Amino acid sequence: MGMSATDYRQMAQKLLPPGFAWSRNEADNITYFLQGLAESLARADSDISDIEKEIYPESALILIDEWEDALGLPECGLGGDDLAKRRLDAYAKDTAYGGLS
Incomplete structure (x- = not known):
């Protein structure tokens, strides 16, 4: 705090x-x-x-759009308005083999 x-x-x-x-x-x-x-x-x-x-996609709020752009999300144009799902998708893509690097 x-x-x-x-x-x-x-x-x-x-x-x-x-x-x-x-x-x-x-x-x-x-x-x-x-x-x-x-x-x-x-x-x-x-x-x-x-x-x-905002450093991590699973807790991002303000920068979730930037995380999605960097990770190439949403794939196939299947994005949604549900923030929890967007965070989960970004986290899954970021922690997949190879990560963002």
């Missing part, structure tokens, strides 16, 4: 140098600025976690 925006903000605040100009008060502008950056980092962290599932 990834880190939250609050986790990223707190981490960034710990990296700030000491002093009056770099306040860690919740109501200061620097905190709002760091929170905005932290939300982008948390979103990227979440996207990375999601894209890790």
